[in-house]
Amino acid sequence: xxxxxxxxxxxxxxxxxxxxxxxxxxxxxxxxxxxxxxxxxxxxxxxxxxxxxxxxxxxxxxxxxxxxxxxxxxxxxxxxxxxxxxxxxxxxxxxxxxxxxxxxxxxxxxxxxxxxxxxxxxxxxxxxxxxxxxxxxxxxxxxxxxxxxxxxxxxxxxxxxxxxxxxxxxxxxxxxxxxxxxxxxxxxxxxxxxxxxxxxxxxxxxxxxxxxxxxxxxxxxxxxxxxxxxxxxxxxxxxxxxxxxxxxxxxxxxxxxxxxxxxxxxxxxxxxxxxxxxxxxxxxxxxxxxxxxxxxxxxxxxxxxxxxxxxxxxxxxxxxxxxxxxxxxxxxxxx
Amino acid sequence: xxxxxxxxxxxxxxxxxxxxxxxxxxxxxxxxxxxxxxxxxxxxxxxxxxxxxxxxxxxxxxxxxxxxxxxxxxxxxxxxxxxxxxxxxxxxxxxxxxxxxxxxxxxxxxxxxxxxxxxxxxxxxxxxxxxxxxxxxxxxxxxxxxxxxxxxxxxxxxxxxxxxxxxxxxxxxxxxxxxxxxxxxxxxxxxxxxxxxxxxxxxxxxxxxxxxxxxxxxxxxxxxxxxxxxxxxxxxxxxxxxxxxxxxxxx
Amino acid sequence: xxxxxxxxxxxxxxxxxxxxxxxxxxxxxxxxxxxxxxxxxxxxxxxxxxxxxxxxxxxxxxxxxxxxxxxxxxxxxxxxxxxxxxxxxxxxxxxxxxxxxxxxxxxxxxxxxxxxxxxxxxxxxxxxxxxxxxxxxxxxxxxxxxxxxxxxxxxxxxxxxxxxxxxxxxxxxxxxxxxxxxxxxxxxxxxxxxxxxxxxxxxxxxxxxxxxxxxxxxxxxxxxxxxxxxxxxxxxxxxxxxxxxxxxxxxxxxxxxxxxxxxxxxxxxxxxxxxxxxxxxxxxxxxxxx
Numbered sequence: 001x002x003x004x005x006x007x008x009x010x011x012x013x014x015x016x017x018x019x020x021x022x023x024x025x026x027x028x029x030x031x032x033x034x035x036x037x038x039x040x041x042x043x044x045x046x047x048x049x050x051x052x053x054x055x056x057x058x059x060x061x062x063x064x065x066x067x068x069x070x071x072x073x074x075x076x077x078x079x080x081x082x083x084x085x086x087x088x089x090x091x092x093x094x095x096x097x098x099x100x101x102x103x104x105x106x107x108x109x110x111x112x113x114x115x116x117x118x119x120x121x122x123x124x125x126x127x128x129x130x131x132x133x134x135x136x137x138x139x140x141x142x143x144x145x146x147x148x149x150x151x152x153x154x155x156x157x158x159x160x161x162x163x164x165x166x167x168x169x170x171x172x173x174x175x176x177x178x179x180x181x182x183x184x185x186x187x188x189x190x191x192x193x194x195x196x197x198x199x200x201x202x203x204x205x206x207x208x209x210x211x212x213x214x215x216x217x218x219x220x221x222x223x224x225x226x227x228x229x230x231x232x233x234x235x236x237x238x239x240x241x242x243x244x245x246x247x248x249x250x251x252x253x254x255x256x257x258x259x260x261x262x263x264x265x266x267x268x269x270x271x272x273x274x275x276x277x278x279x280x281x282x283x284x285x286x287x288x289x290x291x292x293x294x295x296x297x298x299x300x301x302x303x304x305x306x307x308x309x310x311x312x313x314x315x316x317x318x319x320x321x322x323x324x325x326x327x328x329x330x331x332x333x334x335x
Numbered sequence: 336x337x338x339x340x341x342x343x344x345x346x347x348x349x350x351x352x353x354x355x356x357x358x359x360x361x362x363x364x365x366x367x368x369x370x371x372x373x374x375x376x377x378x379x380x381x382x383x384x385x386x387x388x389x390x391x392x393x394x395x396x397x398x399x400x401x402x403x404x405x406x407x408x409x410x411x412x413x414x415x416x417x418x419x420x421x422x423x424x425x426x427x428x429x430x431x432x433x434x435x436x437x438x439x440x441x442x443x444x445x446x447x448x449x450x451x452x453x454x455x456x457x458x459x460x461x462x463x464x465x466x467x468x469x470x471x472x473x474x475x476x477x478x479x480x481x482x483x484x485x486x487x488x489x490x491x492x493x494x495x496x497x498x499x500x501x502x503x504x505x506x507x508x509x510x511x512x513x514x515x516x517x518x519x520x521x522x523x524x525x526x527x528x529x530x531x532x533x534x535x536x537x538x539x540x541x542x543x544x545x546x547x548x549x550x551x552x553x554x555x556x557x558x559x560x561x562x563x564x565x566x567x568x569x570x571x572x573x574x575x576x577x578x579x580x581x582x583x584x585x586x
Numbered sequence: 587x588x589x590x591x592x593x594x595x596x597x598x599x600x601x602x603x604x605x606x607x608x609x610x611x612x613x614x615x616x617x618x619x620x621x622x623x624x625x626x627x628x629x630x631x632x633x634x635x636x637x638x639x640x641x642x643x644x645x646x647x648x649x650x651x652x653x654x655x656x657x658x659x660x661x662x663x664x665x666x667x668x669x670x671x672x673x674x675x676x677x678x679x680x681x682x683x684x685x686x687x688x689x690x691x692x693x694x695x696x697x698x699x700x701x702x703x704x705x706x707x708x709x710x711x712x713x714x715x716x717x718x719x720x721x722x723x724x725x726x727x728x729x730x731x732x733x734x735x736x737x738x739x740x741x742x743x744x745x746x747x748x749x750x751x752x753x754x755x756x757x758x759x760x761x762x763x764x765x766x767x768x769x770x771x772x773x774x775x776x777x778x779x780x781x782x783x784x785x786x787x788x789x790x791x792x793x794x795x796x797x798x799x800x801x802x803x804x805x806x807x808x809x810x811x812x813x814x815x816x817x818x819x820x821x822x823x824x825x826x827x828x829x830x831x832x833x834x835x836x837x838x839x840x841x842x843x844x845x846x847x848x849x850x851x852x853x854x855x856x857x858x859x860x861x862x863x864x865x866x867x868x869x870x871x872x873x874x875x876x
Contacts, residue, residue, distance in 0.1 A: 067683060069687070114862070117866065118862060118866050119821075119866070120679060121615075121621050121683070122821075122862060122866060124621070125813050126862050128810075129855065129859065129862075132810065133859075136851075189449065192448070192451075193448065193449060196448035196449065196455075197438045197442075197443065197448055197459075198445070198448045200431060200435055200438065201438070201439075203427065204424060204427070204435055207424045207425075207426060207427065208422065208424060210386065210406070210422075211422045211423075211424070213406040213407045213410075214384060214386070214410055214416060215407075215435055215498075216407050216411050216436070216438075216440060216502070217407055217435070217439055218405075218407040218439070219407075225445070255806075259691055262684065262687070266684065293699065295698040296695070296699050298691055298692075298694075298695035299691075299692050299695045299696050301691065302689070302690075302695065303688070303692055305687075305688040306685055306689060309674075309681055309685050309688065310670065310674065310681075
């Protein structure tokens with residue numbers, strides 16, 4: 001993104017990176033078989049989900065430049081959509097899953113049209129309000145959402161293949177494989193998007209929206225597009241969460257999830273795919289190392305977020321980059 | 336007539352920045368726009384390019400009314416501009432700055448962006464080649480992959496002009512391109528403007544305080560004072576015009 | 587008719603609370619361009635502070651209690667500004683937004699951890715005293731809330747308009763760079779703004795605490811209402827905030843009286859959404875400076 005060089009002597013580094021990627025992925029795929037612990041697999045799944053939430057939110061926060069506090073609403077909307085469709089309406093899982101993402105995306109357009117013309121501060125507050133409204137609806141529209149009790153007995157991910165019957169992700173390991181694949185797809189997708197024209201336009205809007213518009217970039221189009229993609233990914237993630245845990249409840253819209261999302265983005269490093277994945281892993285793993293009461297854990301989250309913002313705004317990615325600059329053959333050695 | 340402005344007015348909190356300004360830009364001419372500070376030159380540019388909505392009057396480009404078009408639509412019509420205080424994207428590379436100016440003129444769908452279809456890749460390659468050619472022309476070829484923020488002030492001015500030329504505009508609005516740069520760069524810039532005007536089918540409106548540059552480059556000159564047009568004519572005529580002298584120096 | 591007047595009065599006293607909290611919020615934004623997401627938590631802290639003071643020093647007269655709480659919160663605000671805000675003044679708006687959001691999370695959960703979720707109830711000599719005029723029952727505590735609030739706004743206006751620090755605050759809100767060039771110490775003013783904002787929260791905490799249940803999560807809802815008021819009044823517009831606060835308070839009270847109490851919060855939301863949709867610059871227009 002920042003004036004990187006092209007081709008030439010860097011191709012060795014790139015092949016090396018692919019090799020590392022393949023090796024690492026294989027390791028992660030088989031990890032549940034090596035470490036026969038449902039608990040560890042659970043953590044892996046959590047890390048993946050946090051990363052997905054962070055990546056989808058970062059499209060808007062880090063790449064478009066708009067601070068949003070309501071992204072978690074799409075996570076919950078996706079979850080509830082899947083839950084309602086599979087339990088009350090008996091819709092087959094794949095369609096429900098798709099619907100979850102699409103509905104989140106559609107609602108995001110509504111939110112975007114209403115709020116993108118606001119100032120940055122009002123946008124942040126407006127999106128927070130959106131999440132609060134979603135929570136209110138989940139809690140009070142009992143006919144649809146069963147209120148504070150939530151919905152239970154949501155079926156696991158299942159796919160009907162004609163001729164072969166139904167494949168279901170029953171075990172934790174199977175669920176891990178499912179979300180791992182989804183994460184890889186999303187990462188690939190996002191990276192492609194960011195390096196394409198759409199990504200360029202997003203960054204231009206982030207850097208200087210007025211200048212971008214005088215060059216022909218229609219800001220609203222790219223803002224809505226970014227929001228749509230981000231909301232859709234969050235919606236899919238929510239749907240996955242619903243079927244993995246088999247329950248949904250209004251607390252999916254709560255400030256806790258928003259905090260986690262913000263920590264993943266800012267502790268990981270906004271604007272960086274790798275950083276956010278690292279952030280997701282940290283946020284999933286670290287609390288397990290320090291068992292504590294929920295309220296104290298939230299204090300810790302808040303403190304980490306605050307300290308990172310004040311002292312290390314580049315997040316983990318910043319730390320990684322500083323470290324990597326001291327390696328030979330590093331890409332960042334370029335002027 | 337490439338650009339026609341009729342009775343354009345714009346006020347800010349009761350102060351009239353533009354007061355029924357009427358002027359025309361002929362095809363392939365270089366028009367100078369001069370006047371004391373605060374006479375409304377930049378306001379006029381901003382109204383033309385959609386950054387402000389005028390309170391009254393109309394703007395026509397190639398016969399089509401573009402008065403209330405938003406900035407991106409104006410750019411797509413074929414009007415490019417530069418700013419008084421340089422605007423580029425300092426954190427992006429020079430190359431990215433350049434291709435950005437072209438990318439919205441041939442848009443590809445979401446799918447094409449992700450999958451990188453052949454048409455998409457071809458368009459990207461052409462944009463890059465065009466950028467490199469333009470950068471070579473203005474002498475910035477070696478900086479293509481550097482961050483734009485690393486360029487010197489004068490280099491950034493030249494870059495801004497190169498960026499404005501990427502989409503092959505019919506009308507170029509330059510807002511004080513010679514401000515705050517050294518004489519050598521001024522000469523370079525003058526040459527660049529002369530060359531591109533000669534080679535391409537380009538009309539230019541030049542806001543400038545440097546009278547030497549105006550005399551040298553412009554075919555015609557329009558003078559604004561306090562939001563009103565007070566004189567119009569060839570550079571020599573304007574230089575001797577009494578009302579103009581009064582506007583700049585007082586009675 | 588008396589129901590109407592009763593609700594109007596109740597609404598005014600609710601509005602007074604909103605106003606006291608929102609004025610600090612909008613002042614902080616107007617002068618420093620910082621949205622203090624923790625402002626509702628400042629109020630929460632103030633309420634707890636007032637409660638514990640009333641318990642630890644039962645013989646202290648109520649007016650002194652109010653003063654002590656305000657001073658304590660003022661000190662807290664100053665400390666917070668010194669530790670956190672001053673470091674972030676030169677950085678982008680995102681940074682302070684996130685920092686105050688993080689602070690609100692820390693404060694709420696720390697309160698839950700330390701004090702637990704059981705609500706505290708605070709009493710004052712005035713809380714059970716009522717008097718009736720023309721069929722309307724005036725609760726003395728609420729009358730005092732309203733009165734003190736109005737007095738504070740009047741004093742605040744004097745402070746902003748007539749005193750040197752107040753004028754400095756206005757200058758910064760209009761043009762920060764120019765202000766520092768003429769010698770105004772931005773960091774000092776940041777501290778002062780937070781002291782005033784937090785002090786107002788302290789005032790409202792001591793006044794309103796007795797009227798409601800005091801519990802750690804009470805700041806959350808208030809935050810959102812304060813935001814609604816600040817947006818309606820126009821970011822940085824102190825007078826606008828005061829008017830909007832009273833409008834919201836009365837609207838809520840009338841809705842509660844005539845429709846139902848269940849959806850009172852929804853009314854604030856609804857109003858906030860309507861304003862964001864149709865008048866993003868607020869009801870009273872854009873104002874330069876506080």
